[in-house]
Amino acid sequence: MTIPDDRRYNKSHEWAREEDGVVTVGITDYAQDQLGDVVFVELPATGKTVRAGDAVAVVESVKTASDIYAPVGGEVVGVNAALETRPELINEFPYGEGWLFRIRPGAGAKLSGLLDAAAYRSVTEEDS
Amino acid sequence: MSLRDIVGPMKRTPLYQAHLELDARMVGFSGWEMPLQYPTGINEEHLAVRQGVGVFDVSHMGELSITGPGAVEFLRFAALNDAGRLRPARAQYSMLPNDRGGLVDDVYIYRLGEGDFFMVCNAGGRDEVVRHLVRLATEYDCEVVDRSEEWALLALQGPGSAVLLERQASTDLTDLRKNGLRDLELFGRPVRLARTGYTGEDGFEIFMQASDVEAVWRGITGAGATPCGLGARDTLRLEAGYALFGSDLTAQTNPLCTPFKWVVKDKDFYGRERIWGAACARKLVGLKLNQRGVARHGYRLYQGQQEIGEISSGTISPVTREGIAMGWLERQFATPGQAISVEIRGQKVPATVVELPFIEG
16 A cells, blocks of 8 residues: 655545645545545535535545545635546546645644654554 | 445355455445455446456355245245246246235245246345245245255356356357256356346356355356456446345335336235235336436435435446436336436435436346
8 A cells, every 4th residue: 555755644544745835635545445446526616715624525436425524724726627527536546646626724724733654554554 | 235234243155265365355245244346346347247247256145945836826925926927947036025015025036847946035134034935835835945055156247148158168058048047067067057137237147056166156257257246236236227125125115116016916925915005105216316426325305395205225327427326206206207306415416217227238
């Protein structure tokens, strides 16, 4: 299971990567593997203000629907429209083309409360 | 489908180790530990059956023999379809009525000879089916025996199924028609083929002694059939418009209120007054979402603000990529073309009542 160390992780299996003041969010390789084939994604509206921990998106596999939580508070400034027609990108490229949405963190909001790759790996090991 | 329907220690089929070797993801289903999917994934397993050939371990299903001079009369009474119309080496879909206007289970009935039948029932209903039939059979000159532990069952499904079997068994299956039965030898083991299935494709269900199933499974997968799990079995049966007992059909379902009312033949049968006389407040229908989404079991159906029904099972069709479902809908809305909505996470998503099946097999 890949866990790149260029980003941070939530215990609820989202990843967050900050670049030029914008945080891109997706789900981890471990999460997509547990879900199985993703068939539908519900994304937040661009411009929406979210708090850290809010359920802002839903990823549905054949098996189940899973809430995706915002790892940081702020404004949603982009969503991955490609997922509407190709939700399987989440299975194929969870850390790349399968990203979900982008948040511009509000004043003072930081990713520092999230896990690093090593800490997240131990979360997945406890799980299985 | 309630895949997490885990109660007590789970049973395993003789292929449990073979599934683990293939790295299957195992889940609890009706008290059995079964493969949900293999690393191939549900969508690819589904498409393998639509376009090529897939094989399912369905040894969790229950098998019963019903034998004796009174077997025909018994089955005509205990089941809704007419087993008396079955010729030997033929099979039919049927249902077992209870005495409360509903169902004990839906089943397949196979006729081997004059007073020689067997039946396949759902894994979850097996114990109740056996108890129920044994009790009803006391009035008839026949014997009902649970053979589930002795028999194993594989389903080989898809347009490539016949060619695979013909090559491996050196036989010609052209005149084995849908719902026909034939005994033959496959990978050196005696098996009973039935040209039946639960996917909407051509295919075969293969009955054999439990001790022979591993050799047959290895032979079939070695010959190129894709191992498929319960996940693909569910998406395939839903596209094909087949009901799942426990989700779409329950102990309270009057079969005359479903698209499967053709099963109910006008004859004397157990609980007839309660089924024949009842009005259908709701009917079971096919539904398509007008936009992408997944309508899952238990989601509510609306006409405006008025609640008019409930989803009984739903998925996204791996073939058409549309949201498809079955649901129970108040009678006056249960007409193909009717516009309704499904409540998905608080949003009303537009949907349309459609004819089953969703795809042509």
